[in-house]
Amino acid sequence: MRVLSLVEQLFFLLEKHKQPMHVGGLFLFDIPDNSDNNFVADLVRQMRSSTTPPTFPFDQVVHNQTFWKSADKVDIHYHFHHMVLPKPYSKQALYSYVSDVHANMLDKGYPLWECHIIEGIEADRVDVSAPSKPLHPNQLPINQAEPKPKSSQKPAPKKQFALYFKIHHALVDGVAAMRLVERSLSASQHEVMSLPPWALMRRDKKHLAALTPQKRSVSGIVKEQVGSIKPVFTELKNGLRQRTDPGHVSTLQAPSSLLNQRISNSRIFMAHTFHLNRFKSLAQQLDVSINDVALAVCSGALRSYLISENALPKEPLVAFVPVSLRKDQSASGNQTSLVLCDLGTDQASPKQRLQAIHDSMTIGKDKFGRLDQAQVINYSAITYAWEGVNLLTGAYPKKQAFNILISNVPGPKQQLYWDGAALSALYPASVVFDGQALNITFTSYLNQVHFGIIGCGKNLPNIQNLVPLLEQALLVLEADSKERSA
Numbered sequence: 001m002r003v004l005s006l007v008e009q010l011f012f013l014l015e016k017h018k019q020p021m022h023v024g025g026l027f028l029f030d031i032p033d034n035s036d037n038n039f040v041a042d043l044v045r046q047m048r049s050s051t052t053p054p055t056f057p058f059d060q061v062v063h064n065q066t067f068w069k070s071a072d073k074v075d076i077h078y079h080f081h082h083m084v085l086p087k088p089y090s091k092q093a094l095y096s097y098v099s100d101v102h103a104n105m106l107d108k109g110y111p112l113w114e115c116h117i118i119e120g121i122e123a124d125r126v127d128v129s130a131p132s133k134p135l136h137p138n139q140l141p142i143n144q145a146e147p148k149p150k151s152s153q154k155p156a157p158k159k160q161f162a163l164y165f166k167i168h169h170a171l172v173d174g175v176a177a178m179r180l181v182e183r184s185l186s187a188s189q190h191e192v193m194s195l196p197p198w199a200l201m202r203r204d205k206k207h208l209a210a211l212t213p214q215k216r217s218v219s220g221i222v223k224e225q226v227g228s229i230k231p232v233f234t235e236l237k238n239g240l241r242q243r244t245d246p247g248h249v250s251t252l253q254a255p256s257s258l259l260n261q262r263i264s265n266s267r268i269f270m271a272h273t274f275h276l277n278r279f280k281s282l283a284q285q286l287d288v289s290i291n292d293v294a295l296a297v298c299s300g301a302l303r304s305y306l307i308s309e310n311a312l313p314k315e316p317l318v319a320f321v322p323v324s325l326r327k328d329q330s331a332s333g334n335q336t337s338l339v340l341c342d343l344g345t346d347q348a349s350p351k352q353r354l355q356a357i358h359d360s361m362t363i364g365k366d367k368f369g370r371l372d373q374a375q376v377i378n379y380s381a382i383t384y385a386w387e388g389v390n391l392l393t394g395a396y397p398k399k400q401a402f403n404i405l406i407s408n409v410p411g412p413k414q415q416l417y418w419d420g421a422a423l424s425a426l427y428p429a430s431v432v433f434d435g436q437a438l439n440i441t442f443t444s445y446l447n448q449v450h451f452g453i454i455g456c457g458k459n460l461p462n463i464q465n466l467v468p469l470l471e472q473a474l475l476v477l478e479a480d481s482k483e484r485s486a
Helices: 006-014 039-049 091-102 174-184 197-211 218-227 229-241 276-286 290-308 350-369 373-383 385-393 463-485
Strands: 022-030 060-063 067-070 080-084 113-119 160-168 268-275 318-324 336-342 404-409 421-429 438-445 448-455
Touching: 006 385, 022 091, 022 174, 039 080, 039 113, 091 113, 091 160, 091 268, 113 197, 160 421, 174 197, 174 404, 174 438, 268 276, 268 421, 268 463, 276 290, 276 448, 276 463, 290 318, 290 350, 290 404, 290 463, 318 350, 336 350, 350 463, 421 438, 448 463
Parallel strands: 080 113, 318 404, 404 438, 421 448
Antiparallel strands: 022 160, 022 421, 060 067, 113 160, 268 448, 318 336, 438 448
């Protein structure tokens, strides 16, 4: 048995019916050209008939909200689901299905995960490259269709199926989840994979032990905590001295906004894909990180959305941006902390918004770079203590230390396959809770960036407009960059 960490316990304390604390992923696979019409049916039959027990962490059950222990038996009929969407097929029907199943809480009497195979997917190839005539930077983004591809000849769409997988956030953070994906799938199109997704890591047993977090002694934990006292208080004093520095963000400065209200158990899931080269090009031109560019795209879209709802605060929105603290090769547990990021939404200029983002992310990353994992966790526990109490009690949902969670999860850099089916896209789906009605998570895969957006569909009016506004925000940033370099 392994003791739950403080972060893992926090996720269980936060969990209730209307705010389940699991994360998910929607994976789109291209069915091999040489396969017959029974390819997906054969996969489903194979998974249902498998007697291979799940590997870690898919065999873990929480015991007395104190320990993780291995389940004696796993009921695959509870965990695995097969869905065929009705005609006419559409991506919106797929996203609606994910919205519904993502809203449902996992049962703590079982290992905390579910797997859904979904057929009836509309296969398309949307060109998301920038148009030849980008918007002028001062033009307010509005809803607009995707730019049309330069060539009128589109490749024939491939047949697709989807896999939606959800797992409790106490079991994995974003980095751990992505490692599970990379090590469960294959880099070879020709590898025959007869095991179900929850047991695929048995293909490489020599790496299986390395994915499990190391057990730690009580004396080691105590020594680590005592050793963190001086560095933590040094950083707390530094924070007080840096209050007037550009990029410094206080836990008290986030304004009240439309995004910060009590939620219902209704969920809306949205997804969008960009070419990674667009982000890389801007990062090189503007001497910032790709993550800074992506945050600036989110900032521009959120500003436009709130303007359209007559709800833009005078002060800038503040994002909570998770930072991985994982130093080993494990693929379980939650080892993250968070950096406060000024999104600059009070600024009409995309350049000024990007500068605010870059300054605040630099301060946060530099701070955590001076601390080890235990020190970062303790520093965060002190700094965000009042916010933690607020989230646990739900007392003041409109007053938050931050307005939105925006996460960047680095994805696989090589093409992955599942029994010959090529993984073509992966969209993250994260958590929302009282006071935080919207979450944006993006991940890179090959030459693309995939955005997964989850929100409270009941309390965020017209939130579906955020997807085209993301595209418009990137166009505006590109136009501004070209104008400055001209």
